[in-house]
Amino acid sequence: MRKIKWSEIYLLMYELKSTVGIYFMAFVFFYLFYGVFDNTISQTLDFWTVIQMFSACMLIGFGQGLFQLRKYFTIPRILLWGLMSMIVTIGFSEFFNWFDSYPVWYRIVFYSIILISFVLMLLTLYWQLQKETKNLNEALRKYKESRKVGDI
Amino acid sequence: MKITIQQIPVEENEIILKYSKLDSEMLQILAFLKESTAKIAAKKGEEIFLLTPDEVYFVDYVDNKTFIYTKDDVLESSESLARLESRYENFGIVRIGKSQLVNLHHVKKLKSILYSRIEITLESGDILIVSRHYAQAFKNYLDIK
Numbered sequence: 001m002r003k004i005k006w007s008e009i010y011l012l013m014y015e016l017k018s019t020v021g022i023y024f025m026a027f028v029f030f031y032l033f034y035g036v037f038d039n040t041i042s043q044t045l046d047f048w049t050v051i052q053m054f055s056a057c058m059l060i061g062f063g064q065g066l067f068q069l070r071k072y073f074t075i076p077r078i079l080l081w082g083l084m085s086m087i088v089t090i091g092f093s094e095f096f097n098w099f100d101s102y103p104v105w106y107r108i109v110f111y112s113i114i115l116i117s118f119v120l121m122l123l124t125l126y127w128q129l130q131k132e133t134k135n136l137n138e139a140l141r142k143y144k145e146s147r148k149v150g151d152i
Numbered sequence: 153m154k155i156t157i158q159q160i161p162v163e164e165n166e167i168i169l170k171y172s173k174l175d176s177e178m179l180q181i182l183a184f185l186k187e188s189t190a191k192i193a194a195k196k197g198e199e200i201f202l203l204t205p206d207e208v209y210f211v212d213y214v215d216n217k218t219f220i221y222t223k224d225d226v227l228e229s230s231e232s233l234a235r236l237e238s239r240y241e242n243f244g245i246v247r248i249g250k251s252q253l254v255n256l257h258h259v260k261k262l263k264s265i266l267y268s269r270i271e272i273t274l275e276s277g278d279i280l281i282v283s284r285h286y287a288q289a290f291k292n293y294l295d296i297k
Contacts, residue, residue: 072268136296137261139291140259142295143256144256147244
């Protein structure tokens with residue numbers, strides 16, 4: 001079995017930090033946002049909930065590494081990652097009772113928005129393919145031009 | 153070395169090399185010219201044709217046979233795909249799959265598609281796919297990192 005190096009884990013975390021960070025921000029925002037309108041809900045976040053949310057976001061981030069989305073950005077891999085991330089989000093939220101004192105519709109909105117964010121990954125795929133197509137055709141044009149000059 | 157290029161009315165293009173000593177530079181030029189003027193023998197029916205690399209649009213290896221596609225024709229060659237690739241890579245004939253080569257000079261447009269593959273549309277209208285395995289090498293030919 002291949003030995004995993006600490007440096008590889010560190011580099012993977014470095015690569016996934018933006019995904020982990022964005023989801024962590026979204027989780028914290030949703031957890032505290034309702035309290036702005038309802039005084040019965042606390043607007044503070046205790047340490048253990050922070051650890052739980054951060055762990056969930058780390059798993060979502062690691063999921064990107066697990067399905068190698070950077071290298072193979074394909075629909076099945078995005079769907080698998082989205083499914084895994086939804087299981088993590090709902091699992092952590094329900095198991096640790098994050099939204100127990102909130103109305104039911106609020107947690108449904110939370111899950112829906114997180115789900116939409118995974119679907120938006122498909123849009124990212126579309127944009128990425130368009131960008132690559134543009135780069136390919138530009139490189140092809142340059143190749144043909146350089147070869148014409150090179151032939152003389 | 154002095155290089156002179158003249159455009160004059162002649163029946164056939166001609167290259168004359170003048171030298172006092174056949175040094176390594178001249179040998180390199182001769183080797184390049186020999187390779188550049190080399191033609192690919194391919195047959196259609198009972199006839200044998202000599203094709204320049206520029207006439208080749210793409211090459212397909214099917215049922216242990218090598219087929220060369222030109223603008224309007226399909227010819228069979230006795231050369232292997234690997235040999236054609238190594239010999240004519242400098243002319244833009246590059247590998248796009250286990251059994252296909254394409255001439256980059258006849259590529260009309262490229263499209264990045266799912267599963268890290270690339271769709272090639274040739275000037276002839278033919279559509280080929282660069283497999284995921286060869287996509288990175290293909291990008292390297294085009295100097296894309």
